[in-house]
Amino acid sequence: NAGVTQTPKFQVLKTGQSMTLQCAQDMNHEYMSWYRQDPGMGLRLIHYSVGAGITDQGEVPNGYNVSRSTTEDFPLRLLSAAPSQTSVYFCASSLGGSGNTIYFGEGSWLTVV
């Protein structure tokens, strides 16, 4: 009953460091995405993927990379962390299609100092 699993849950980075947030889902969903949550702004789409080998940019992609080598995994890479990337990151998956439920992971709290 895992659903969407994200690691790590908490991370502190220094400015300029790189890191990868891991995301895996076991529901055989084709569609996966990454959002960031900032106070008073709801969630904003960073990158998304509609299937293995296919990724595209969302609304706020700068400073992030993604890849989708398998249906299950969708890691998010911070290339050179900046304080503006301090946020809560959520991975999500769904079957795709406008009416389908999007399932979210537990979130990753990232602080860049």
Added chain:
Amino acid sequence: AQSVTQLGSHVSVSEGALVLLRCNYSSSVPPYLFWYVQYPNQGLQLLLKYTSAATLVKGINGFEAEFKKSETSFHLTKPSAHMSDAAEYFCAVSDVYQGAQKLVFGQGTRLTINP
């Protein structure tokens, strides 16, 4: 493009009182609407969703929401608040972004329950 507005970033009610969280949407097509709840330091959990079937949608934990097309609203209600309902609530509308599904979220409403 779709958009969502949640009226009131903070709502406070007494235990046992009615909970009403407001959500208005803007959509050029019949919308799919969602309410998610986020408990402290946790992820988002789906409360309920509207997908053009019944206009009154019942969700988990005693919550329900009514879709009103004439008012472009999808307000969330619960007749009697419990302490465990304290959380942040997000209204969202489904949109298509470059051919793929995405959710457009409101700013969120933090619900506080007073004993």
